Amino acid sequence: xxxxGFTSEGGAGLTGFLRKLIKSLPKxxxxxxxxxxxxxxxxFGLAHYxxxxxxxxxxxxxxxxxxxxxxxxxxxxxxxxxxxGELSLKKFGRWPWSREVHGDFLRLVSVxxxxxxxxxxxxxxxxxxxxxxAHFVEGVRIARETDAKTTVIFGAKGLKANKPGEIDVGVTxxxxxxxxxxxxxxxxxxxxxxxxxxxxxxxxxxxxxGQSAEIAFVDAPPGRDGIRRLLxxxxxxxxxxxxxLSLKSLLEFWNAKPEDVTVRLGDxxxxxxxxxxxxxxxxxxxxxxxxxxxxxDDCNGVEYSDLFNRLYIRYAKGEEIVTPDLQGKIxxxxxxxxxxxDIGPSPFSPLTPLxxxxxxxxxxxxxxxxxxxxxxxxxxxxxxxxxLVGLMGFRKHHLLGHAIYSIGLPVACVGAAYFSxxxxxxxxxxxxxxxxxxxxxxFETGRRVVIEQQAKREIKGMFGTYxxxxxxxxxxxxxxxxxxGGHDAEITAYFSDIQxxxxxxxxxxxxxxxxxxxxxLTAVSDIVQExxxxxxxxxxxxxxxxxxxxxxxxxxxxxxCVTSQLVQIKLGELRAKWKADGDTWPPIVWNxxxxxxxxxxxxxxxxxxxxxxFNYTMMGDNVNLAARMETGAKSWGVFSMATEATKLACExxxxxxxxxxxxxxxxxxGRSAAVPIYxxxxxxxxxxxxxxxxxxxxxxxxxxxxARDWVGAIALFEQSALLEPNxxxxxxxxxxxxxxxxxxxxxxxxxxxxxxxxxxxYHMAQK
Numbered sequence: 062x063x064x065x066g067f068t069s070e071g072g073a074g075l076t077g078f079l080r081k082l083i084k085s086l087p088k089x090x091x092x093x094x095x096x097x098x099x100x101x102x103x104x105f106g107l108a109h110y111x112x113x114x115x116x117x118x119x120x121x122x123x124x125x126x127x128x129x130x131x132x133x134x135x136x137x138x139x140x141x142x143x144x145x146g147e148l149s150l151k152k153f154g155r156w157p158w159s160r161e162v163h164g165d166f167l168r169l170v171s172v173x174x175x176x177x178x179x180x181x182x183x184x185x186x187x188x189x190x191x192x193x194x195a196h197f198v199e200g201v202r203i204a205r206e207t208d209a210k211t212t213v214i215f216g217a218k219g220l221k222a223n224k225p226g227e228i229d230v231g232v233t234x235x236x237x238x239x240x241x242x243x244x245x246x247x248x249x250x251x252x253x254x255x256x257x258x259x260x261x262x263x264x265x266x267x268x269x270x271g272q273s274a275e276i277a278f279v280d281a282p283p284g285r286d287g288i289r290r291l292l293x294x295x296x297x298x299x300x301x302x303x304x305x306l307s308l309k310s311l312l313e314f315w316n317a318k319p320e321d322v323t324v325r326l327g328d329x330x331x332x333x334x335x336x337x338x339x340x341x342x343x344x345x346x347x348x349x350x351x352x353x354x355x356x357x358d359d360c361n362g363v364e365y366s367d368l369f370n371r372l373y374i375r376y377a378k379g380e381e382i383v384t385p386d387l388q389g390k391i392x393x394x395x396x397x398x399x400x401x402x403d404i405g406p407s408p409f410s411p412l413t414p415l416x417x418x419x420x421x422x423x424x425x426x427x428x429x430x431x432x433x434x435x436x437x438x439x440x441x442x443x444x445x446x447x448x449l450v451g452l453m454g455f456r457k458h459h460l461l462g463h464a465i466y467s468i469g470l471p472v473a474c475v476g477a478a479y480f481s482x483x484x485x486x487x488x489x490x491x492x493x494x495x496x497x498x499x500x501x502x503x504f505e506t507g508r509r510v511v512i513e514q515q516a517k518r519e520i521k522g523m524f525g526t527y528x529x530x531x532x533x534x535x536x537x538x539x540x541x542x543x544x545x546g547g548h549d550a551e552i553t554a555y556f557s558d559i560q561x562x563x564x565x566x567x568x569x570x571x572x573x574x575x576x577x578x579x580x581x582l583t584a585v586s587d588i589v590q591e592x593x594x595x596x597x598x599x600x601x602x603x604x605x606x607x608x609x610x611x612x613x614x615x616x617x618x619x620x621x622c623v624t625s626q627l628v629q630i631k632l633g634e635l636r637a638k639w640k641a642d643g644d645t646w647p648p649i650v651w652n653x654x655x656x657x658x659x660x661x662x663x664x665x666x667x668x669x670x671x672x673x674x675f676n677y678t679m680m681g682d683n684v685n686l687a688a689r690m691e692t693g694a695k696s697w698g699v700f701s702m703a704t705e706a707t708k709l710a711c712e713x714x715x716x717x718x719x720x721x722x723x724x725x726x727x728x729x730x731g732r733s734a735a736v737p738i739y740x741x742x743x744x745x746x747x748x749x750x751x752x753x754x755x756x757x758x759x760x761x762x763x764x765x766x767x768a769r770d771w772v773g774a775i776a777l778f779e780q781s782a783l784l785e786p787n788x789x790x791x792x793x794x795x796x797x798x799x800x801x802x803x804x805x806x807x808x809x810x811x812x813x814x815x816x817x818x819x820x821x822x823y824h825m826a827q828k
Contacts, residue, residue, distance in 0.1 A: 115285070127483075137427045138390075141385065142397075148367065149364055156401060159190075169373060179391065183266075216278070220262040247302045249323040252325060259297040278305045286406075289407070354425070471499060547680070607666070618713075619710070636653060636793060639653075655700065656692075659707045660687035722756050724738045724739060725738065751786075754784055
């Protein structure tokens with residue numbers, strides 16, 4: 062012992078320390094390691110099985126948008142996107158155009174010395190006029206024979222199988238059609254081919270088009286959230302492996318032959334020519350991680366029609382005009398107009414021209430601007446350690462210090478993720494580790510939360526029967542007693558009222574009336590609260606509600622619009638129920654209809670009333686306008702009416718989920734400015750084809766009405782009136798509809814025309 066440097070007392074001290082350590086180990090494992098293991102284990106399970114993918118994707122998308130807006134990066138000058146946009150559709154007419162236009166386009170861009178023209182547009186169906194395809198093929202030939210030797214690439218796609226009973230449209234890679242085409246497989250593929258995106262058959266460009274140009278596959282399936290983050294650079298048809306549109310464009314641009322390319326699955330696509338040495342990273346499925354940099358207006362974009370016209374004037378007419386420099390460039394032609402089919406979500410927008418996916422990929426590769434995803438194991442280990450440190454270090458410290466650590470560390474991690482994505486294009490997958498860390502810190506504050514929850518239960522027990530649960534929670538969270546006053550907030554105000562309610566009061570006695578109203582208002586209130594709204598008050602049969610307060614909701618307009626239609630559907634169910642009850646209710650109850658008015662905008666929200674009795678409510682001009690929408694719906698023969706502010710806010714968050722019909726512009730009682738108003742027709746999945754046809758006719762009729770074409774407007778309104786979803790004498794409680802209302806107005810104008818300065822605005826004489 063002495064030789065080792067220990068005394069007998071030292072040995073006893075070490076033994077005591079070890080005994081103490083062993084004795085405290087179970088407590089350490091139970092109070093620290095076990096909670097950390099459970100928290101991070103659950104987070105790892107959620108991340109491993111894809112439950113957190115959507116949040117992870119939303120995070121990287123947000124970082125991508127920030128990077129694009131804060132750190133501008135010029136697009137590669139060797140690539141130009143030629144977009145079939147709104148201007149082109151106006152110039153050349155309804156899509157698809159005659160392929161003679163495309164043939165002429167190829168002649169022009171080849172004269173301008175474009176190097177590669179890639180069509181992100183499928184030509185798999187033959188034209189109805191064979192001469193159109195022949196003209197297109199001739200354009201390909203002429204482009205190939207110019208001094209620039211412009212290469213043209215057409216798209217093909219994979220098919221799982223031909224549909225039974227239909228003409229075979231898909232062919233195998235060994236078919237005569239495939240052999241006759243310019244389709245070129247990859248000769249050197251290393252790795253497990255079965256992991257590559259595959260199909261049994263392929264659909265090639267129609268007829269001679271498939272034999273005239275190079276061919277690449279457009280297959281680019283979206284991810285779980287609909288966004289294409291990984292783009293296949295190769296696809297497999299049967300056993301053969303072929304390049305997709307992005308890779309094929311680059312190979313032709315580099316003059317690379319199939320023998321110059323090696324596909325190493327899980328590593329890279331390697332291109333080796335005398336002048337080009339490229340290594341493009343791919344995963345084991347042959348997919349490329351897209352490093353989104355550019356959007357529509359930031360991708361060297363040119364309108365198809367504008368480029369066509371300028372090149373035609375310069376080269377066909379010989380006139381001097383400025384034209385884009387196309388020499389030696391890759392031209393990527395695709396659809397960019399909203400109404401066309403090749404549109405999908407991206408990190409920049411839910412409606413992005415998908416041709417920009419290929420543009421970003423080609424730009425990434427030309428720039429060597431590759432995105433990488435960091436290994437996840439070190440991140441998880443680091444988060445586990447930091448979580449354990451927080452659990453041990455702040456166990457007995459003040460809550461504020463623990464809160465700063467619990468919030469500050471994830472914020473710092475997000476900052477690191479942004480920095481690494483901006484400067485190195487390195488994607489740090491942090492959602493799962495941060496979830497584990499935060500879960501562990503929440504566990505640590507659990508004991509304190511239990512005490513606070515006990516206090517909350519006492520307050521709720523005192524006030525819960527008097528005010529809404531949302532207001533109780535808000536009052537508790539504020540930590541201050543309720544006081545008079547309010548604040549501005551952007552909300553959607555909701556008003557509903559039963560049509561001809563005074564008649565109900567006459568027909569029903571007090572008892573039945575109360576029973577009926579309780580059933581109706583309960584059903585309506587439940588829907589309002591289920592959609593995130595808060596009931597403001599009941600005034601007889603009228604219900605006032607607000608969406609976006611007291612709890613903020615960015616999609617408050619969407620929630621309110623959806624609520625209005627769910628209420629109308631529920632009322633239809635109630636009418637059927639009341640009718641089935643037989644003599645319990647008179648026929649007027651079977652025909653009950655409710656009118657709903659909505660408006661979105663900034664309102665005063667807060668506690669209004671006296672110092673001894675007040676109510677959490679909404680006030681302001683925008684609230685009054687919502688009430689005018691409810692009362693004004695009667696004049697237009699509709700049951701759900703909203704302002705343009707509500708419509709736009711609804712579409713901003715819900716797209717086309719809610720179907721609207723423009724009713725015109727009105728000046729409501731008490732206001733001087735005109736307000737565009739819309740009927741809420743229904744939810745997209747519930748609107749039948751006949752109603753959509755009605756809306757189309759109505760829109761055309763309204764345009765003629767504003768153009769003072771009274772005869773044309775009347776003819777169209779008469780047609781739409783026959784297709785209206787609510788028709789007097791057929792739909793319960795309906796006395797009019799928008800087509801009938803406008804028929805009356807237009808006929809009056811036909812007999813007595815409005816003044817010359819008439820702007821189409823209708824002035825409501827009643828509230």
